[in-house]
Amino acid sequence: MKEKSKSELPPQEQDHQPGRESEMHPKPDYEPRFPGSGRLQGKSALITGGDSGIGRAVSVLFAREGAKIAIVYLEEDNDAEKTKAIVEKEGTECLLIKGDVGSAKFCADAVRRTVKEFGGLDVLVNNAAEQHTQDEVDEVSEEQLEKTFRTNLFGYFFMTQAAMPHLKKGASIINTTSVTAYRGHDTLVDYASTKGAIVSFIRSLSKQLAGDGIRVNGVAPGPIWTPLIPASFDADKVAKFGRHVPLGRPGQPNEVAPCHLFLACADSSYMTGQVLHPNGGEMVGG
Incomplete structure (x- = not known):
């Protein structure tokens, strides 16, 4: 039997959330x-957390398929500017919008700016997230709990509410959840809880x-090499990140983004309320 390939990530960590791709x-x-095939030609997409990680990969892939891209990001200016340059290199327009998705007022403004810039909105990708490890549930402070839910869940609600008046028949909303929604996580209890709520949000909406x-629809990635990883775990855990899955390695953002593209375009016209699972082979959902 062929031995599984192993992660070869060097030990590293970052002391700030949500992390910097430039430091990885x-x-x-x-x-x-x-190559692109025009599957989003003439469309406009707003992607939260689009500056780095999965969000960057989604932004660039959507741009290659012809979409105009609005990227919402919290504070990572260098990552955001690099993503903007990559998107524009694909031959389309890119709008950067800096702010906190935990604010309903900001989300309304972000959608307003997108619609004003591009003339409409066809695809909303709720992707921004944060996570903080705690070994014991009683170590999760009220402040951390509220902050994690505000970013990971409230932000999805606020952005969706702001987008609704502009979405027409054929539009698509894609929410990034996580494998932790299905199998849990012993040190990310609050994060996994938000991701479980997102699954219910997808099904209900x-x-x-x-x-x-x-x-x-939604996408539930497994262990993916993004800035959240060195920003969340210590160096030793980062070095072993992703080894536990059947494929024996962490995934890359460009192995997740095609799921978002499929759900954004007409290829998935008979799918709603569903979640795709690019997770390295973990079996979820029974």
Whole structure:
């Protein structure tokens, strides 16, 4: 039997959330693997957390497929500017919007700016997230609990509420959840709880919007090499990150982004309320 390939990540950590892609080594692989085929030509997409990690890969892939891209990010100016340059190199427009998705006022402003810049909104990707490890549940402070839910769940609600007046038949909402929604995580109890709530959000909202022709789906990545990893775990855990899955390694952002593209375009026209699982082989959902 062929031995599984192992993660070869060097030990590293960052002391700030949500992390900087520019400080990671090796750098995550965000580049699309194939030429575009115009699957999002003439569309506009707003992607939260689009400056780095999975969000960067989604932004670049959507751009290659013809979409105009609005990227919402918290504070990582260098990462955001690099992503903007990569998106524009694909031959499309890119709007950077800096702010906190935990604020309903900011989300409304971000959607307003996107619609004003691009003339409409066709695809919303709720992707921004934060996570903080705690060994014991009683170590999760009220402040941490509220902050994690505000970013990971409230932000999805606020952005969706702001987008709804602009979404027409054929539009798509894609929410990034996590494998932790299905199997849990012993040191990310609050984070995993938000991701479980997102699954319910997907299923419930999809029912509500099906009659309007607006599809709502999700993507539940497994261990993916993004800035959240060195920003969340100590150096030793980072070095072993992703080894536990059947494929024996962490995934790359460009191995997740095609799921978002599939759900954004007409290829998935008969899918709503569903979640895709790029997780390295973990079996979830029974």
